[in-house]
Amino acid sequence: MIDPVLARLDADRPQALDRLMEFLKIPSISTDPAYDGDVQRAAEWLANDLKSFGVPAEIHPTSGHPMVTGTLGDGGPHLLFYGHYDVQPVDPIDLWHRDPFDAALEDTAAGQVIRARGASDDKGQLMTFVEAARAWASVHGSLPCRITFFFEGEEESGSPSLLPYLDQNKGWMSEPDIALICDTSRIGEDRPAITTQLRGLLGEEITVHAASRDLHSGSFGGAAANPIRILTRILADLHGPDGRIQIPGFYDGVEETSSALRADWDALGITPEDVLGDVGLSHPAGETGRDVLEMLWARPTAEINGITGGYTGAGFKTVLPAQASAKVSFRLVGRQDPAKIREAFHSFVQERLPADCRVEFAPHGAGPASVMDTDHPVFAATRAALDAEWAEPAAFVGAGGSIPIAGYFKTILGLDSILLGFAREDDQIHSPNEKYDVKSFEKGTRSWARLLGELA
């Protein structure tokens, strides 16, 4: 059943690229109200495109930009496909070598690319799936399984309407068996990657207070508590000499990476130099005895993202400040519980406060890690589909950062996600001259078509 679909995709490629470029010419910058009409226009374009091959697409208004949804097909696993039709702003515009919304094909030394804002993030990526579905519907008259399309228009501006929307629609939106999210990269020129675990994030600001006002260190130095000293002491205690985090209970829910997954990661051949070389570093700075990919994907962290206290201008001022503060974040893995860790961190800080001092905490978000159930049959199908399409076998990889949508699907809808995208690290998303390789688009559409074939 798959061969005619692939043939159709190949034959239809010029038209598919034309459709994508039409879509890219709509400047759907979600963060700038000046483009509100364009964002709406992009939603309408997308809904109309879905309708053109039979998806009963609808545009759902929100208090921000609308959601575009539609469900088509029967049987097989029920898939929820997610993408976003909004794009980043284009500043600094001077650094673009062409109008970011006059999408065009360009020949480069590395092959043909589609050049435009949103070409990779995420219009090009989401259209790989739409084109695969269109080809199936066109060749076989129907989709091989039930598919719910779900597109938002606020991903680049913090998704303010997403949580309320998922909450209000969790009845029908929980019906799918699994979500597909197409907003990530492949890991090698000929090697696709499925992201199976993403770290969670817990943020906390702490402010240590001592004296009721700033003091002169000549008059008070040695006798008065210095909140910067107290803060640095507390922060230094966060890590032991082996790089492990010293907060009691912090590692509850952290499991060792399975040997199968480690073998997958080892096979990627990624060196510390690959990860750190571009930013002038060479020594992985995490726990002793862990390799660099483990540090990034499978191990939790405690990081100080900001610190301030006392006099920080030019020159010198012999002040003992009244307060000092730091922003601390924890990347979480496995089943670490953000609420318990927040509480344990508070106790950790409180226990280290000397007399005369007090601490204020300000929470800054908390989300657990996402670890996908790779035993789900759709994972096996995905891997098989990718193996058939690509020269190198698909890798199961981790991600050091959070992808909030995957967390929301899990916590609100109870859905695992398959994070499969075809972008390249050099696509310059969020930067001038964003592009998407025609190869990414071509093999992306074929990959999704093969996955649908596996599920048929």
Added chain:
Amino acid sequence: MIDPVLARLDADRPQALDRLMEFLKIPSISTDPAYDGDVQRAAEWLANDLKSFGVPAEIHPTSGHPMVTGTLGDGGPHLLFYGHYDVQPVDPIDLWHRDPFDAALEDTAAGQVIRARGASDDKGQLMTFVEAARAWASVHGSLPCRITFFFEGEEESGSPSLLPYLDQNKGWMSEPDIALICDTSRIGEDRPAITTQLRGLLGEEITVHAASRDLHSGSFGGAAANPIRILTRILADLHGPDGRIQIPGFYDGVEETSSALRADWDALGITPEDVLGDVGLSHPAGETGRDVLEMLWARPTAEINGITGGYTGAGFKTVLPAQASAKVSFRLVGRQDPAKIREAFHSFVQERLPADCRVEFAPHGAGPASVMDTDHPVFAATRAALDAEWAEPAAFVGAGGSIPIAGYFKTILGLDSILLGFAREDDQIHSPNEKYDVKSFEKGTRSWARLLGELA
């Protein structure tokens, strides 16, 4: 010989107060070029006043404001008397209840005061000595010992001309046996104080660099060195659990306070509450087993005066910054060598730098502690003079901060200083509504007259 001098001071008091108020009416704000003419006028007023009782005063131009000098008298120890004729700015002017340069006597619940900018700091204080000398000259036709008067006009603006002046004039300026500096406070309403030791100060800024640019903690957290973490670790290592500073060799040159001096300090009855209560603290934060005055006056410190790194604005940003920096200062005592400590601190930091990181240092001044030779006969004479004048015996005290002039006299001229002033802690120097108690002025002039009597 002293009685007629004291009688003359008492009889001449109204005229002495008039002279002081005339001096105070000259707005000699040294930091503001708009007042350059007034600063010059104050120098001239002071030189003329010295000449009026026989001192061959001269005004020495500098690249900034002039020095006023003059030497009179023979025999006995040769004294160098220092004061400054410039004053602080008056902002915020709205908080003054009268024109800061329309000096006047005011009756207050605590007694009569002279109200004006500079009344205490330092015109009122320096005139206590000038009046004492005038009374001696007038009653006995000469001074009882040789006195060199030395006044600067830039103390409130960082004394930029002082070091070059001392360097260029160190020949004749090294001739005196000891310096008298009248710019400090008495310690009780009826208890004068001589400051016999001042802590030195060493300032150093350190900047820890890691990656070549700011990183996202999702992409790099756990693998990339975080300079804030490294900096807090280094700073936390500065102090041991007993509050002692861990830099090797740091305590070289630090001696225990003599039992005589400790007895003096104990007799002051100063509690932690006296020192810390006003700023909302109650627990002395220095080395275990030291009392609060030792911590302030006799023990060295390492303080972090400022720290900054990463994102410090509102909200949160999961950044791993490229650098983080701190301003660190050390208060020094005894014979601690600032140059050696700077070097030891550099090594201390370098040894704690992990791979991939580098540190930059920026020096911010270095001055050793001043510990006066209290065996000098002028100290005994001063104590005797004060005991005769005041209801309570004079205390030998320390100062937690530096008084740069005392350090310069020691290092450039080789002179110890007797720091004796009569101000009160509530004089509001550098603040609106500065005042000097008439009692401070009266007993100050009498104290200096008695000291000259002791030296006669």
